[in-house]
Amino acid sequence: MRGIELTPESPVREVASLAAAAEDAGFDAVFASCHYNNRDPFVALDRVAAATDDVMLGPGVANPYDTHPVKLASQVGTVDEVSDGRAVLGLGAGDASTLRNLGVERDRPLRRVLETMKVAQDLWDGERVEHDGTFVAADAGLNYDVGEVPVYVGAQGPHMLRMAGKHADGVLVNASHERDLSWAADRVAEGETDRVVDGEVDVAAFASVSIAEDAAAALAAARPPVAFITAGAAPPVLERHGIDADRASDIGAAIEAGEFSAAFEQVTERMLDAFCIAGDPDDVADQLAAVDDHVDSVVAASPLGPDRSDAVALLADAFDEADV
Numbered sequence: 001m002r003g004i005e006l007t008p009e010s011p012v013r014e015v016a017s018l019a020a021a022a023e024d025a026g027f028d029a030v031f032a033s034c035h036y037n038n039r040d041p042f043v044a045l046d047r048v049a050a051a052t053d054d055v056m057l058g059p060g061v062a063n064p065y066d067t068h069p070v071k072l073a074s075q076v077g078t079v080d081e082v083s084d085g086r087a088v089l090g091l092g093a094g095d096a097s098t099l100r101n102l103g104v105e106r107d108r109p110l111r112r113v114l115e116t117m118k119v120a121q122d123l124w125d126g127e128r129v130e131h132d133g134t135f136v137a138a139d140a141g142l143n144y145d146v147g148e149v150p151v152y153v154g155a156q157g158p159h160m161l162r163m164a165g166k167h168a169d170g171v172l173v174n175a176s177h178e179r180d181l182s183w184a185a186d187r188v189a190e191g192e193t194d195r196v197v198d199g200e201v202d203v204a205a206f207a208s209v210s211i212a213e214d215a216a217a218a219l220a221a222a223r224p225p226v227a228f229i230t231a232g233a234a235p236p237v238l239e240r241h242g243i244d245a246d247r248a249s250d251i252g253a254a255i256e257a258g259e260f261s262a263a264f265e266q267v268t269e270r271m272l273d274a275f276c277i278a279g280d281p282d283d284v285a286d287q288l289a290a291v292d293d294h295v296d297s298v299v300a301a302s303p304l305g306p307d308r309s310d311a312v313a314l315l316a317d318a319f320d321e322a323d324v
Contacts, residue, residue: 001170001204002319003029003299004312005060006048008039015039016047018312023055025316031060031090033302035098042075049083056088060206060299061154061172063094064116065104070129070140073120077146085147090172091117092154095232097256108134110159114167117151124149154206157234158187165191170202172299174229176277176287179240181205181294204297210278211305211314221306222278227251227263229275241274281318288322298324 004022006015019030032041041059048057080087093109112134122129124146131137152170155161164171165188173184188203210222231252238245254263277287305311
């Protein structure tokens with residue numbers, strides 16, 4: 001799969017237009033990112049479905065905390081209907097700092113994601129669901145047919161990666177560096193030894209990418225997402241890349257306080273190298289080729305670049321050059 005993530009921080013018409021351009025450029029899947037402070041991803045996905053013919057499309061990634069899992073299953077089922085069977089569910093635990101803005105505690109994330117996936121699959125199969133676990137569903141069902149929808153689990157930590165290898169159709173590994181992706185692929189493989197569903201798991205790098213003809217401009221555009229990634233990175237990941245944990249904590253504190261400029265200014269060159277693929281087309285092609293050695297698929301995630309319209313075409317060329 002050659003995928004792209006589009007963030008509805010811009011009007012949904014623009015998201016749909018970019019999705020159509022991505023399909024024309026040879027991308028196989030379009031994910032709409034899910035953050036409360038952006039436009040609704042499912043409205044955007046409806047427009048994407050109307051503007052495209054063949055690409056898979058879905059939230060990337062939705063979390064089962066700010067939306068009840070049964071409601072989330074129905075939203076994705078609706079996307080599958082309007083797209084004539086092209087939906088895919090990108091499902092993850094969500095960003096802890098963002099959820100705290102909503103007063104939501106991310107309790108038992110692995111169980112919550114696993115239970116959400118299994119309940120959604122039962123609902124899509126036409127079953128009525130009784131569930132009492134990390135959430136409650138009492139005699140819940142959908143009043144329309146859905147069918148099979150692939151589920152890709154967004155993961156970074158070892159336990160979630162293993163769970164995805166055991167249960168999911170695919171995994172969106174929240175990483176951009178070959179060192180992290182090699183480690184993650186090994187954890188997914190450990191889960192696959194106890195696989196309980198048919199088919200192989202598709203290991204996809206869900207990599208933050210910023211591309212432009214001007215490498216410096218691409219790196220500047222990468223600073224905001226890298227700040228968020230750094231703030232949420234686990235201590236072993238920071239240690240793997242030699243990143244100061246106190247500085248990462250300071251970035252997280254600034255983000256939670258809404259001091260975004262201060263957070264972005266604290267991003268270092270080492271953080272950019274660890275947590276994004278960025279630069280001019282040749283730089284990005286080289287980094288994509290290195291990543292591709294460790295995964296089955298690559299999804300280019302936000303920010304994509306200082307000009308997203310240019311970025312779609314530049315990315316397609318970089319993917320071709322890297323033979324990804």
